[in-house]
Amino acid sequence: MAEILDAAWSLARSNGLLSFSLRDLATKVGMQAPSLYQYFASKDDIYDAMFRQGAVECLAEVGVDAAAPDRREAFRQSARRMFDFATSDPVRAQLLFQRTIPGFEPSAESYAPAVEMVEGMRALVAAHGITDPDAMDLWTAMIGGLVAQQLSNDPGGSRWARLVDRTVDMFLAEMDPDHDEAPQRKGQTR
Amino acid sequence: MAEILDAAWSLARSNGLLSFSLRDLATKVGMQAPSLYQYFASKDDIYDAMFRQGAVECLAEVGVDAAAPDRREAFRQSARRMFDFATSDPVRAQLLFQRTIPGFEPSAESYAPAVEMVEGMRALVAAHGITDPDAMDLWTAMIGGLVAQQLSNDPGGSRWARLVDRTVDMFLAEMDPDHDEAPQRKGQTR
DNA sequence: GTCTATATTTGGATAGAC
């Protein structure tokens, strides 16, 4: 079952998330297509398992410790981790964030880790005294925007990766202009 | 031919960009499927014509006059127009900006207006004395990020539309902190 | 649990008559 999932990821990465077939998938794990139905009820059920797996990975890799002392560093770290997670596997990002598969909707259980991620970000924002009600929406738009540009216009490169820290600084300056001591910039350290 | 294109847009909006069939399309214009091949060489050829049409519309609706006197207003206007264009037709946005159709790549001719759009934005940036080499990349990430969030998390709403002007102000403050006189905000006028 | 065989559907595209 884990083997089937691994093979599904592999095929999705080479053939495309929508284009891989159950026949190919079965062949890859040394089965015939109908045998897959012992493990998954449908192709969408496979997508759901993949989604869940990706969401769990996201939670594990991107989790932020809201207790970090330095605010700027905490937000930069959160942004970088999310950016790196999303851009390191375009197919996974397409499944988790782009949601372009015709009939598929993730089940509530599979979606749960994503909800937890949002809660984590909300906690980070609150822990550092940011009260702006639009903070979360601005944050998701900015980080998601960087990710999308990187994936579609410079896959594998760093054209937008270079701008992550700078974008975080813009965000913090906007949230709380008074407490924002001048960041050291030009020359993101990555 | 224009009628076929109109019908294709209509079907794409209701059935999905990938999911509409040539049979349905032909039926919609009172033909049989093979007759479509008198007008288009393949389904991808139809996508290409749709892409071109969308790109031309984008150029027409979003075109910015770089000569606008007020800088902030010029950039806000540019951002709003692009945001409104993209969010007003999700299927068109998917075709033009998301590019999620398996085999399809727009032809050079169809893509030309998009190139011209980028040039227009570059001219706007230059005309207002912005020399930061990352200005364009930051701009596309921010505006694109707002659009993507609006489309996927609040389609038809204004949760991120409200944040467009504010985001433009952040951008301008970052580009040129000295010349950036305090914007009047809280209460985007739309 | 895995297989063979096949149902079922659907799609894009072509041949050739009219």
Place this chain on the structure above:
DNA sequence: GTCTATCCAAATATAGAC
């Protein structure tokens, strides 16, 4: 230029033997 008829390919999914 439009049609009927059909090809061809591919996909998900099911039935039923072993």
